[in-house]
Amino acid sequence: MSKFNLYNTEMEKKVEVLVCYGTLCHLMGGSDLQLLGELLPLDLQGKVDLKGAPCLNFCNEVDNGKPPFAVVNGRKIEQATVKKLIQEIRVELEKK
Amino acid sequence: MKPFHIDVNSSQLSKSGNNVCGDVVLSRKVKDEQRTIITVSDGLGSGIKANVLATLTASMAMNFTVEKQPIERSAKTIMSTLPIDSRRQISYATFTIVDIDNGGETQIIEFDNPAFILFRKGKLLDIPKKDLSISLNDGSERKMLFSQFTLEMDDRIVMVSDGVTQSGIGTTQMPFGFGCDSLNRFLSEQIKEDNEISAHELSRKVIRKANENDIYKPQDDITCAVIHFRSPRRLLICSGPPYNESRDKQLAQMAKSFNGKKIICGGTTSLIISRELNVGIEVGMTLDNSGLPPKSKMKGFDLVTEGILTIGKVAEILEKLHGTEVYGSGPAVEIVKYMMESDEILLLVGTKINIAHQDPTLPVELEIRRNVMHKIANLLEDKFLKDVEIQFI
Ligand code: FES
Numbered sequence: 001m002s003k004f005n006l007y008n009t010e011m012e013k014k015v016e017v018l019v020c021y022g023t024l025c026h027l028m029g030g031s032d033l034q035l036l037g038e039l040l041p042l043d044l045q046g047k048v049d050l051k052g053a054p055c056l057n058f059c060n061e062v063d064n065g066k067p068p069f070a071v072v073n074g075r076k077i078e079q080a081t082v083k084k085l086i087q088e089i090r091v092e093l094e095k096k
Numbered sequence: 097m098k099p100f101h102i103d104v105n106s107s108q109l110s111k112s113g114n115n116v117c118g119d120v121v122l123s124r125k126v127k128d129e130q131r132t133i134i135t136v137s138d139g140l141g142s143g144i145k146a147n148v149l150a151t152l153t154a155s156m157a158m159n160f161t162v163e164k165q166p167i168e169r170s171a172k173t174i175m176s177t178l179p180i181d182s183r184r185q186i187s188y189a190t191f192t193i194v195d196i197d198n199g200g201e202t203q204i205i206e207f208d209n210p211a212f213i214l215f216r217k218g219k220l221l222d223i224p225k226k227d228l229s230i231s232l233n234d235g236s237e238r239k240m241l242f243s244q245f246t247l248e249m250d251d252r253i254v255m256v257s258d259g260v261t262q263s264g265i266g267t268t269q270m271p272f273g274f275g276c277d278s279l280n281r282f283l284s285e286q287i288k289e290d291n292e293i294s295a296h297e298l299s300r301k302v303i304r305k306a307n308e309n310d311i312y313k314p315q316d317d318i319t320c321a322v323i324h325f326r327s328p329r330r331l332l333i334c335s336g337p338p339y340n341e342s343r344d345k346q347l348a349q350m351a352k353s354f355n356g357k358k359i360i361c362g363g364t365t366s367l368i369i370s371r372e373l374n375v376g377i378e379v380g381m382t383l384d385n386s387g388l389p390p391k392s393k394m395k396g397f398d399l400v401t402e403g404i405l406t407i408g409k410v411a412e413i414l415e416k417l418h419g420t421e422v423y424g425s426g427p428a429v430e431i432v433k434y435m436m437e438s439d440e441i442l443l444l445v446g447t448k449i450n451i452a453h454q455d456p457t458l459p460v461e462l463e464i465r466r467n468v469m470h471k472i473a474n475l476l477e478d479k480f481l482k483d484v485e486i487q488f489i
Contacts, residue, residue, distance in 0.1 A: 021363070021379055021389040021390060021402065022363040022364075022389070022402065023363065023389070023402055023403055023404055023405055023450075023453065023462070024452055024453070024458075026388075026389045026402065026405065027405070027458060027459060027460065028458075028459070030389075031387070031389070034381070034383055034390065035383070037381060050381065051379065051381075052379030052380070052381055052390065052392070053363075053379055054362075054363030054364070054366050054367055054377060054379060054392060054400075054402070055363030055364050055367065057364075057367075059452045060450075060451070060452055
């Protein structure tokens with residue numbers, strides 16, 4: 001890790017993104033979300049903490065919306081796409 | 097589950113210019129009697145004719161042995177049934193019959209094949225053999241050798257066709273061929289190098305060496321069969337949540353206490369086990385071209401994957417697979433690799449139906465886990481001769 005990166009993480013907290021890799025989410029388009037890490041715009045790189053989850057357990061209730069699901073800083077995102085997640089990450093960064 | 101496993105495997109190369117091998121190896125597990133029988137036969141000449149002779153011989157020897165026919169009679173029948181070669185006016189195929197029960201009690205009958213080799217604790221063991229003469233209907237005599245002994249843990253029996261012992265004949269390096277002594281030395285080196293070497297790997301090494309001796313143009317059909325008497329390699333695959341949450345604990349405990357390799361197939365299943373055993377899951381982010389969700393890591397488990405899509409893919413791979421060599425990458429391929437390396441496989445299947453999976457608007461129809469697991473169990477048993485147990489929870 002470079003000095004800059006270290007500096008970065010200490011100064012601002014990264015946006016936490018949890019992507020569901022469960023069966024339903026995967027089938028309903030979630031497989032594309034695996035590419036999120038690679039598709040992040042340059043200005044967002046290093047500012048996102050990307051993780052996967054086996055199943056976020058949203059898929060069992062209709063009220064939760066439609067898969068694929070992801071969680072951005074604790075907020076549930078339904079019908080997630082790479083584009084939508086990038087938007088949501090920006091929203092989180094602007095909050096600061 | 098039993099204390100021993102009899103691992104049988106063989107490798108072959110055809111004489112240069114032939115696409116059929118004139119040596120035949122058959123092996124069969126007689127389930128009810130807990131016996132394993134292996135027959136090796138080398139047909140006269142090479143090519144398709146030799147293959148027919150050897151196939152006939154090996155299968156007759158197999159069937160008579162399964163039926164517990166007295167060996168003299170079997171041998172006589174075999175020799176008088178074989179078709180007569182029009183040019184040489186003889187009918188002929190060698191054979192070796194190995195009959196092992198699950199306690200390791202072993203009987204071997206040899207007719208004109210190179211002598212079998214027994215390795216115990218990395219050393220060659222000499223087994224006294226009895227002569228067994230039979231007189232054929234035409235008045236001629238044939239001599240067979242009979243031996244009897246008890247196998248011990250980690251013993252290996254190696255059988256080769258004369259294409260191995262005579263490989264290299266006439267070359268400047270070994271004008272008289274590879275020979276039994278060099279073969280023995282070669283085998284003990286291999287075993288010394290890797291004490292755990294599988295029957296498959298050892299037999300492959302032998303034929304590779306013989307091929308090299310023949311300067312990569314086999315002068316005869318080359319065959320090596322290896323029997324390894326060892327402790328069974330066990331594999332557990334947990335897939336699916338129990339039908340009732342009160343069983344979650346039981347599932348986790350069974351997974352924890354299992355002695356062998358462990359795989360979890362299923363997101364919810366892995367979450368249950370993670371919660372019950374209080375160990376974290378780390379979902380991998382590695383991409384491969386399998387199209388399946390990525391695998392995860394969990395302490396105490398060898399592999400954690402998604403459920404129904406992955407096991408569906410496993411069933412598909414098993415269906416298409418020839419031999420035991422698995423190619424490609426991705427979580428399903430990895431599971432199949434674990435399966436091929438195991439002898440005893442326990443499938444622990446949760447039967448809770450995931451309602452969301454029954455949604456008719458899904459882009460693909462998701463099969464019921466139970467059915468897929470049944471299919472996998474059948475394939476592993478019938479096609480790959482694994483000991484499979486399936487338990488529903
Ligand atoms: S599969 Fe994504 S929430 Fe269940």
